[in-house]
Amino acid sequence: MRFKKDLILLGILGIVAIVSAGITVLFNGGTEKKEPKLQITASFYPMYIITLNLTEDVDGVEAGCMTQNQTGCLHDYQMTTRDMKTLENTDIFVINGGGMESFLEDVIKSNPSLTVLDAGEKLTEVLESHKEHPASGDGEQEEEGNAHFWLNPEYYCTQIRTVAEGLAAWDKDHAEKYRENADAYVEKVEKIAEELKKLKVSSGSVIVFHDAFAYLAEYLGLKVARIVELDGETSLGAGEVAEIMEEVRSENISCLFTEAQYSLEAADTIEKETGAVSYVIDSLVTGDGGKDSYLEGMERNLEVLKKAFGTLRFREGGY
Amino acid sequence: MLAGIYGLMESFLPFSFMKYDFIKNSFLAILIITPLFGLLGTMIVNNKMAFFSDALGHSAFTGIALGTLLGIANTDLSMAGFAVVFALVLNVIKRRKTISADTIISVFSSVSMAAGLVMLSKNGEFSKYSSLLVGDILSIQPKEILLLFGIFLLTLVFFGCCFNALHAQSVHEALARSRGVPVAAVDNAFSVLIALIVMFSIRWVGILIINALLILPAAAARNLASNMREYHRFSVAISLFSGVTGLLLSFYNDTATGPTIVLAAAAVFFLSLGAKVVFHL
Numbered sequence: 101m102r103f104k105k106d107l108i109l110l111g112i113l114g115i116v117a118i119v120s121a122g123i124t125v126l127f128n129g130g131t132e133k134k135e136p137k138l139q140i141t142a143s144f145y146p147m148y149i150i151t152l153n154l155t156e157d158v159d160g161v162e163a164g165c166m167t168q169n170q171t172g173c174l175h176d177y178q179m180t181t182r183d184m185k186t187l188e189n190t191d192i193f194v195i196n197g198g199g200m201e202s203f204l205e206d207v208i209k210s211n212p213s214l215t216v217l218d219a220g221e222k223l224t225e226v227l228e229s230h231k232e233h234p235a236s237g238d239g240e241q242e243e244e245g246n247a248h249f250w251l252n253p254e255y256y257c258t259q260i261r262t263v264a265e266g267l268a269a270w271d272k273d274h275a276e277k278y279r280e281n282a283d284a285y286v287e288k289v290e291k292i293a294e295e296l297k298k299l300k301v302s303s304g305s306v307i308v309f310h311d312a313f314a315y316l317a318e319y320l321g322l323k324v325a326r327i328v329e330l331d332g333e334t335s336l337g338a339g340e341v342a343e344i345m346e347e348v349r350s351e352n353i354s355c356l357f358t359e360a361q362y363s364l365e366a367a368d369t370i371e372k373e374t375g376a377v378s379y380v381i382d383s384l385v386t387g388d389g390g391k392d393s394y395l396e397g398m399e400r401n402l403e404v405l406k407k408a409f410g411t412l413r414f415r416e417g418g419y
Numbered sequence: 420m421l422a423g424i425y426g427l428m429e430s431f432l433p434f435s436f437m438k439y440d441f442i443k444n445s446f447l448a449i450l451i452i453t454p455l456f457g458l459l460g461t462m463i464v465n466n467k468m469a470f471f472s473d474a475l476g477h478s479a480f481t482g483i484a485l486g487t488l489l490g491i492a493n494t495d496l497s498m499a500g501f502a503v504v505f506a507l508v509l510n511v512i513k514r515r516k517t518i519s520a521d522t523i524i525s526v527f528s529s530v531s532m533a534a535g536l537v538m539l540s541k542n543g544e545f546s547k548y549s550s551l552l553v554g555d556i557l558s559i560q561p562k563e564i565l566l567l568f569g570i571f572l573l574t575l576v577f578f579g580c581c582f583n584a585l586h587a588q589s590v591h592e593a594l595a596r597s598r599g600v601p602v603a604a605v606d607n608a609f610s611v612l613i614a615l616i617v618m619f620s621i622r623w624v625g626i627l628i629i630n631a632l633l634i635l636p637a638a639a640a641r642n643l644a645s646n647m648r649e650y651h652r653f654s655v656a657i658s659l660f661s662g663v664t665g666l667l668l669s670f671y672n673d674t675a676t677g678p679t680i681v682l683a684a685a686a687v688f689f690l691s692l693g694a695k696v697v698f699h700l
Contacts, residue, residue: 116664117664124667178555180557181670181676184439
């Protein structure tokens with residue numbers, strides 16, 4: 101009798117094991133790929149776009165991204181088994197730096213041989229200055245710093261150059277090609293930067309709903325009155341919404357920069373009650389994976405900003 | 420010593436996934452956590468404490484929040500400390516029998532969850548800890564595995580000395596007391612043990628699923644077993660099996676490990692339920 105029960109249990113476990121194996125085979129039908137000579141993996145989307153542009157037409161080099169194209173910002177990103185596997189097969193890991201990749205320590209611990217290329221290594225001063233940004237909200241991100249460099253085209257170009265030099269040093273055979281690609285890409289970015297510069301103002305304040313936009317605002321000469329930290333999980337407290345409304349009124353703020361990635365309800369409420377207009381800006385952390393998605397995203401932002409600045413000038417009395 | 424264990428694993432399990440150290444670590448962790456949970460789960464199910472262990476998991480947030488508030492560097496300690504206090508206070512109130520046990524547990528569970536969320540959101544730190552909800556066994560380090568192993572030994576010792584008392588109490592509390600079993604003390608000790616185990620494994624298993632791992636193997640084993648020995652043997656076996664299957668499945672299919680393990684255990688549970696009906700066990 102006891103024997104029979106053991107058999108039943110074994111049978112059950114066997115069924116589960118077979119079904120599990122079946123599911124696995126079903127989902128992984130022969131997707132083994134050949135490994136290229138040099139595998140470069142970017143930590144997330146903006147870095148992936150840089151890598152993609154730099155490695156264009158370079159033989160034997162494969163550019164990949166650790167996270168999915170729709171992952172967005174890496175705030176508190178949780179690594180998955182897939183990410184760990186990707187990094188095990190990676191030669192160079194391109195990161196944004198500035199603390200954006202909070203999981204980096206774990207990565208280095210489990211992959212001591214991985215070469216990490218920090219695109220933000222020349223931007224530490226920028227990071228420092230943004231740590232003590234007088235306008236930043238409650239001071240949470242002061243500890244971590246604001247690492248969304250890429251939204252300032254100038255810093256973005258610095259990142260492109262840094263990555264290009266890093267790759268050139270690692271893969272000397274293609275060093276020239278990396279530099280050429282960097283030149284070509286920087287030129288394209290600078291073209292949009294010129295357009296953005298035309299919008300530059302000498303005064304005006306804005307409330308941003310993502311600390312990333314602080315960099316864009318800085319580039320445009322706007323004062324950031326407040327950075328509202330939103331993330332996927334938490335909602336704004338009632339007190340904070342009221343405080344923002346007061347600030348909008350007292351500082352005569354006409355624009356709110358919000359982001360589609362996060363909830364817009366709070367911005368809508370503020371818009372309704374104060375008459376300030378909210379504009380959705382793309383923080384360029386998601387996309388379709390095309391190599392021009394930074395440029396295209398910035399173009400769209402440019403259009404939105406043109407509209408926003410129309411209001412700003414109106415408010416300032418025919419600026 | 421670690422290299423030796425890794426070497427053993429590589430020679431006994433010559434699969435492609437074994438070449439990754441993080442997989443070896445989580446494999447080892449699962450080899451410790453799952454039998455532990457299987458063993459503990461049987462007693463939790465017997466003593467009708469399923470809801471209690473769930474509430475303990477929820478108190479993890481408050482433990483962490485208190486730790487950050489008091490400036491304790493290792494929030495594991497504040498988490499464990501708070502859970503122990505939580506378990507003991509809950510036991511005291513429960514034994515007064517002014518309100519029914521499930522009501523008081525529910526009150527405690529929601530209060531501690533809400534208090535934790537309030538404190539963490541005040542500092543704007545909630546998102547930092549949201550990984551606690553589903554856990555992350557892949558990031559476990561050897562030192563933490565050793566800690567789990569220590570708890571595992573502690574649990575074996577506890578079962579060695581207190582199993583009969585605990586069992587007597589789960590059958591009939593008044594009878595147990597009349598036989599000289601120190602009911603309150605055993606109950607408290609068991610609650611503290613659960614608190615420690617839940618808190619030290621919650622980072623790896625996650626608040627939302629830790630209870631499933633405690634309850635499912637034991638519940639499945641109960642479907643099949645007809646005596647105490649079978650009950651424990653089956654529970655440990657099912658737990659171990661689900662853990663390893665879940666880890667492999669999550670590795671090959673890129674899914675979160677904890678929930679995958681729970682699904683494997685759930686599959687075993689439903690099949691055992693079917694077997695119970697079909698074979699008239």
